[in-house]
Amino acid sequence: MKAVKVEKSKAQPVIEMLRAKGLFDYSRQINFGKDFFVIPVLSSKGLKGLELVEARLKKRIRKARTLFEALKDKMNAKELEALPRAFDTIGDIAIVDIPAELVKKEALIGKALLELNRHIKVVAKKVGVHTGVYRTQKLKVIAGEKRKETVCKENNILLKLDVEKCYFSPRLSTERKRVADLVKKGEAVLVMFSGVAPYNCVIAKNTLAKSVYGIEINPSAHKYGLENVKLNKLNNVHLYCGDVRKVVPSLGMKFDRIIMPLPKSASEFLDVAALAAKDKVVVHFYEILDIRDFPGKCVAEIKKHFPRAKLLNAVKAGDYAPGMIRGCVDFMV
Ligand SMILES: C[S@@+](CC[C@H](N)C(=O)[O-])C[C@H]1O[C@@H](n2cnc3c(N)ncnc32)[C@H](O)[C@@H]1O
Incomplete structure (x- = not known):
């Protein structure tokens, strides 16, 4: 094939000129020699003054x-159409939805994801949805290392967790930052339903809160929560394993700020929050609901337990399903 041989020191402007003239042959690689570069060209026309060679x-x-x-050469058009367009990553684990028609190709999809994203070491597929009191999701590793434990980074902290045994959503990192940014010096903060302690760690690491309490019913999530406190070298986080309904009254404490990230049933625990609220408490109340009912439905629930609640903010903290959102109402009493 035709090529131009040029001294290494003069090669860059020649490459640029060839590209500009549409003569650079993109289907071949340049041979980068010690003193000379051999550059593939489509034609020798108009290349006077340059050394033309066959190479x-x-x-x-x-x-x-x-x-x-x-995968375009390994699947038919229907399969390509069904390929997942997006996936979540937690640390070095990719969590992907494999549609039923692609189950037989899942190993191929997993391998392709590993090759496309060097930082991913495990690909796991969702087997069902988040269920039960612990809000966990069954996963099956389809490619890469056979593990479900990872460490991820967000908002200046590290979080270690087993993605199957614990609930954790990397999509809520912006929301955790929003709440942390509101925390004032000296506050006593309570995170009900603390999981692997992302709110606790983000707040303790990035604010001057006096203390950040957390309560979690899932023993696995609680265990990782304790590890995460150590991992981030935090000394004002206090975690308890148990039911919020029992543990909060047993603490005998009052808090300046209460975070309630249990979006499907947080309203059942508003009475517990009322017991632990200081005067002028700020509560962050999460709910999954139809976007048309937000924030009205939340405010109605809140008013049953906090009739004097003053609405501070109502934010959409994420999408849940078509027409359904994860909303957060911040209120003060
Ligand atoms: C949606 S997850 C949120 C976890 C964590 N706050 C986060 O943002 O990653 C809700 C958590 O509440 C826990 N949980 C559910 N009911 C509880 C209860 N009655 N008392 C304490 N924790 C509870 C679940 O095990 C789960 O880890």
Whole structure:
């Protein structure tokens, strides 16, 4: 094939000129020699003054950038159409939804995801949805290392967890930052339903809160919560394993701020929050609901237990399903 041989020190402007003239052959690789570069060209026309040679240059292999590109020669059109467009990552684990028609190709999809994203070491597929009191989700590893434990980073902290045994959503990191930014110096904060302690760690690490309490019923999540407190070298986080309804009254404490991230049934615990609230408490109350009912439905629930509640803010903390959101109402009493 045709090529231009040029001194290494003069190669860059020649490459640019060839590209500008549409003569650069993108299907072949440049041979980067010690003193000379051999540059593939489509034609020798208009290249007076340059040394033209015949050369054997390797084919350029363009790396796939999307699942579609990576699998386009290995799947039919219907399968390609059904490929997942997005996936969540927690640390180095990718969590992906595999549609029923692609189950037989899941190993192929997993392998492609590993190749596309060097930082991913495990690909796990969702087997069902978040269920039960612990809000956990069954997962099956379809490619990479056989593990479900990982460490992820967010808001200046590290969080270690087993993605199957504990609830954790990386999509809520912005919401955790929003709440942490509201915490004032010296506050006593309570995180009901603390999970692996993301709220506790983000608040303790990034604010001047006096103390950050957390209560979690799932023993596995609680165990990781304790590890995360150590991992982030925090000394004002106090975690308890048990039911909020029993543990909060047993603490005999009052709090300046109460966070209630149990979006499907937080309203059942508003009476417990009322017991632990200081005068001028700020509560962050989460609910999953139809966007048309937000924040009206939340405010109605809140008023049953806090009739003097003053609404501070109502934010959409994330999408849940078509038309359904995870809303947060901040209120003060
Ligand atoms: C939606 S997750 C939120 C976890 C964590 N706050 C986060 O943002 O990652 C709700 C958590 O509440 C816990 N939980 C459910 N009912 C509880 C209760 N009555 N007392 C304490 N924890 C509870 C679940 O085990 C789960 O870890």
